[in-house]
Amino acid sequence: MSADAETRTYKRPTLVVVHADGAPPSEVAVPLATWADCVFVVPADDYTRKITPVLAAFGEVLEVDTVENTAERLRAYAPDGIVTYCEQMQRLTAHLAELLKLPYHSRDMAELLTDKWRQRAALRAAGVDSVRTALIHSEQEWAAAAAHVGFPAVLKPVHGVASGNTFYVPDEAAGLSRLREVLALDRPGLIADGGLVLEEFLRGRPCQPFGDYVSVELAVFDGELIDIGVTGKLPMAAPFRETGRFWPSPFNKAENEEFLALAHSAVRALGVQWGITHTELKLTPEGPRLIEVNGRLGGGIQDLALSAMGLDLVEYAARIALGDPTPPRRVPVHGVHYQVLPPAPQQACEVVAVEGVEAVRALAGVKTCRMYVKPGQHLEGGVATLELGRINGVAADHAAFAELVHQAWSLLRLRFRFEGEQTPRDVTAGALTSV
CATH class of the missing domain: 3.40.50.20 (Rossmann fold)
Structure with a gap:
């Protein structure tokens, strides 16, 4: 032709x-x-x-x-x-x-993938997950939920994103206080009156200088699972705010295979047939445990895939939707491709100054350092993951990456005027994890 x-x-x-x-x-x-x-x-x-x-x-x-x-x-x-x-x-x-x-996704599947209570129940019924959970719509249901789940625990919206209104609760009194606070909101999660979940807190194993959790990225075409990768994480900022992600993960081949196997079991148990999935796992002393399965491309994973493997996952998800089963071309990962994410403070404040950006850009292995906030901007505060900026690049190996993060956290400084305080306060990016 x-x-x-x-x-x-x-x-x-x-x-x-x-x-x-x-x-x-x-x-x-x-x-x-x-x-x-x-x-x-x-x-x-x-x-x-x-x-x-x-x-x-x-x-x-x-x-x-x-x-x-x-x-x-x-x-x-x-x-x-x-x-x-x-x-x-x-x-x-x-x-x-x-x-x-x-x-x-079928409509029922979309519900399972976006409803944290129903998803846990489905995974538990399939024998894939055993995390204790309870559904709460009112204060009257608190006592029974607390007795069933125990403490410490996590309180979160049934329908939520980016850890919004997600709290660590060490004991029953603190949990009841948080419950009242969240129930008083017009919309605690993505859906009004969607309810809250109290679930068992999973204690992580020591993984420093990296985080005690990973995400597993899979593609699904007509029920067939295709591995994309295991994403390493930096330690979370309190309570559950993400601070960075990178490819490849810092764990060995056997551990990565264990992570992939658990993600496969979860995605199959839910019956996912199409699309990209993003499964988060907590790494505990007893082995990996499920946090949740998301039925869409994870935040920031597109940029990591492009940087590390030349893999366009936005396009891949679209090709799957169009019925194209052809796996995309990818190249081997060399070095550690990363995104470091300075988190916004939990307290409401005004940004007064941002300093150290050029010093971070000058570090070996940094490609870009872009801040999303500027002086005079008001930040609402809260516990949801909100990036103040993003540092991207490629480090030679995981040790070099850990050192780069340490340097960047020290060099990048922000000045905030917090509500109720007369004098602006200087905070390093590293200290933001506890502000």
Whole structure:
């Protein structure tokens, strides 16, 4: 066939991308629009209206009204696939996929993947997980929940993201106080009146200078699991804020295989058939334990995959949605590819100054050091993971990476004016983990 004939017969696939706050619009749109005709479906809120001009440069944009009306409008585009990269959009995407008869998580599967209570129950029933949990909707249910779970424990929303309103509770009195505080909120999680989960706290094993947890990245095509990688982590900031991630993990081959096996068991137990999964595991003295399974690409994993293996996971997830089973090309990982994430303070404050950025950029192994905050900016505080910036690069090995983190944490300094304090306070990036 001639080149002209190939051009005439090739049809770009039409891909529905359900998008919202949680994934940078350019990170999603740029890799897809070069080869697919994208229709971006967004909720009608202030954030998505701000990013609509960005998305509109790469495809059509539709605001959601009712699910049924949105599906009817989408039929006019004759879509070939549907995907989302946002936690809070999974159930909407599943409903649209059902109405449009496109491969994606079933609606029940999307519920399992976004409901921390139902997911634990399903994993426990399959014999994959044994973490004690209790569902709470009111203070009257606290005593029974506390007696069943015991302490220390973790209190979190049933539907949540980025550790928002997720607390470590050392004893019953502290837990009851936290419960009252969270129940008083209009929306503790992603869904109003979604409830809270009290669950057993998993004590980690010593893993310093790295974190005592990992995530396992898998692809699933029609039920077949494809390993992508095991992501190492830096130690969490209190209570459960992420501070960094890197490839490859610092653990040996046998341990990584154990992590992969547990993630496989969990994903199979839930019955996931399509897409990318991001499974978080706690490393305890008794072995790895499940934290949760997420039915979408994990935060920051796209950049790690591109840096470490030349692997575009945004595109891979879209190809799976379009029914393409071809595994993507990847290259071996050399060095330690990382993202270091200075966390926002838990106390409300105003940013007064940011210092040391150029010194961090000058460190061997640092590619970029970009701060997302600027002087005069107000930070709301809270326990959710919120990045003040991101340091990216490649270190020669894990020892060199650990030393680089130590240097960067010391060099990067921020000045805050905390609510209730007259004098601004200087805080190193390393000290942010306890502020």
